[in-house]
Amino acid sequence: MPLSLMLKKFIARLAFPMPLxxxxxxxxxxxxxxxxxxxxxxxxxxxxxxxxxxxxYLIGLYGHIPADRLDRKYPPLKVEKLDAGKSYxxxxxxxxxxxxxxxxxxxxxxxxxxxxxxxxxxxxxACEARGIDYQLVVSVQTYTKxxxxxxxxHLLAFTDMxxxxxxxxxxxxxxxxxxxxxxxALKEYPGCKILVSNGWHLPRINMLARKYDVGxxxxxxxxxxxxxxxxxxxxxxxxxxxxxxxxxYETLGRLEYFLF
Numbered sequence: 001m002p003l004s005l006m007l008k009k010f011i012a013r014l015a016f017p018m019p020l021x022x023x024x025x026x027x028x029x030x031x032x033x034x035x036x037x038x039x040x041x042x043x044x045x046x047x048x049x050x051x052x053x054x055x056x057y058l059i060g061l062y063g064h065i066p067a068d069r070l071d072r073k074y075p076p077l078k079v080e081k082l083d084a085g086k087s088y089x090x091x092x093x094x095x096x097x098x099x100x101x102x103x104x105x106x107x108x109x110x111x112x113x114x115x116x117x118x119x120x121x122x123x124x125x126a127c128e129a130r131g132i133d134y135q136l137v138v139s140v141q142t143y144t145k146x147x148x149x150x151x152x153x154h155l156l157a158f159t160d161m162x163x164x165x166x167x168x169x170x171x172x173x174x175x176x177x178x179x180x181x182x183x184x185a186l187k188e189y190p191g192c193k194i195l196v197s198n199g200w201h202l203p204r205i206n207m208l209a210r211k212y213d214v215g216x217x218x219x220x221x222x223x224x225x226x227x228x229x230x231x232x233x234x235x236x237x238x239x240x241x242x243x244x245x246x247x248x249y250e251t252l253g254r255l256e257y258f259l260f
Contacts, residue, residue, distance in 0.1 A: 021059075025052050060236020063244030070250065071199035077220040079126035087133040087191035090220075092120045093182055093205065094139035094172075097154075099146045105157035112198060112223070114158075119222035120196045121162040128164075136164065137189055139172040139182050179253065183208040192216040198223050204250055207257045 031037060031045025082088065095113035109117060120136060127134040136159075140151040152171050159169055173185050183205070186193060193214055195205050199221035209217050 063240035066247040067243035074219040074221045089189045090194045092138040093197040094141045105154045108154045115223040196220045
């Protein structure tokens with residue numbers, strides 16, 4: 001795994017939001033209630049504990065708002081807007097791919113990846129119906145030793161359910177483990193690029209598309225961040241924490257735009 005990607009994943013999963021908050025809460029409790037602690041230490045601990053409870057409550061209630069705003073930045077792509085005189089490259093950005101002998105070939109993609117693939121299938125079928133020239137390019141990345149041939153076999157098992165011709169489908173080159181590397185690889189493909197991913201991912205994708213000059217692009221959001229409406233809206237809930245983590249991860253990912 002590239003060092004930059006490992007560092008980004010480590011910070012996002014360790015620091016945002018629960019592990020870091022848990023660590024700060026434990027430190028605050030130790031300082032506030034340590035028997036041998038000085039009055040100054042106890043005062044600092046109590047203030048840390050108060051701030052910790054406020055931040056916990058606010059993220060638990062409103063942490064979903066930043067991710068929801070990312071989700072709704074791009075409207076759904078209407079196939080009627082596709083120009084029959086153009087050629088399109090439908091680009092699906094990778095998510096979790098888990099090769100396993102216990103799964104059917106079409107089931108090696110996690111829920112987020114299947115959402116992206118399903119939106120791409122809708123666009124492929126629309127192009128087929130209207131006689132629009134297109135090709136489908138999918139980034140299927142893994143840190144296992146699964147060959148490109150096996151990945152393509154699993155992808156074709158999924159696309160066969162939608163009747164997409166095999167000659168229209170290809171994999172993005174191997175080891176494009178980050179959105180930045182995926183974008184660089186996409187420069188090799190012709191035509192207008194239809195960028196298929198989750199709504200919260202597309203702002204970062206479009207930033208990188210402009211930076212690396214991949215040509216004309218169209219955004220195709222496929223799904224909202226996961227989670228539902230909590231029963232007690234006045235209490236912190238896991239959905240808000242999960243969405244805040246997504247927002248934090250995407251914010252760290254945008255650093256690629258400025259650092260590389």
